[in-house]
């Protein structure tokens with residue numbers, strides 16, 4: 001599933017490509033993708049509206065229009081926003097579920113071959129429960145070393161599970177949680193409230209460094225993720241532990257292990273990340 005760096009890449013691309021443009025038409029080929037309104041409502045409020053800004057919050061995108069309507073986009077596992085030509089003209093079978101015609105003659109396609117993601121149209125962002133319940137942005141002002149120290153004291157779950165909890169901090173998923181903990185040399189099974197001040201401080205710095213580096217690399221493409229040009233992100237080149245079970249640790253040459261925490265795979269080095 002795309003995490004913060006991948007969704008931030010999409011957001012920055014779309015900012016360059018579609019802000020300022022008008023929606024000239026919408027075609028919905030799969031009604032399951034548009035969650036809360038029917039196609040006529042989408043047409044009524046979006047056709048003729050200008051795209052004013054794009055915001056990322058956690059792993060979600062918000063496209064805001066000059067008439068104050070917002071299109072909330074959760075790409076989930078398999079959704080992609082692809083800018084350029086129209087990828088679906090007729091009712092042929094294809095992964096393109098929704099097509100927005102733009103005023104510059106180009107198109108914004110919402111592709112999703114498994115239909116895990118969705119679009120949600122609202123006139124008030126308070127109506128989106130995801131946004132009401134999400135933790136601070138890890139690259140934002142609230143998330144600091146001091147904040148992290150205080151917040152972790154109240155948490156008894158493992159630090160890996162907490163770092164992936166969207167109510168705790170926004171946008172970090174399985175890949176970057178494993179990478180951040182390796183960079184900080186923190187054992188993923190350690191209880192969140194048992195980290196030393198030094199470990200919290202390293203965890204904070206690693207979170208900043210890893211996420212910023214991954215954004216520079218335009219994210220990680222393991223299986224499905226593609227940017228708005230349909231291209232892969234190159235951070236997979238820099239991955240140190242995720243998916244590297246039984247391979248050598250780049251730091252100490254010991255073997256990377258895989259364990260399961262809260263139903264998800266965790267990869268770490270037992271030598272570099274001692275409990």
Ligand SMILES: [Zn+2]
Pocket residue numbers: 249250251252253254269270271272273
């Ligand atoms: Zn190691």
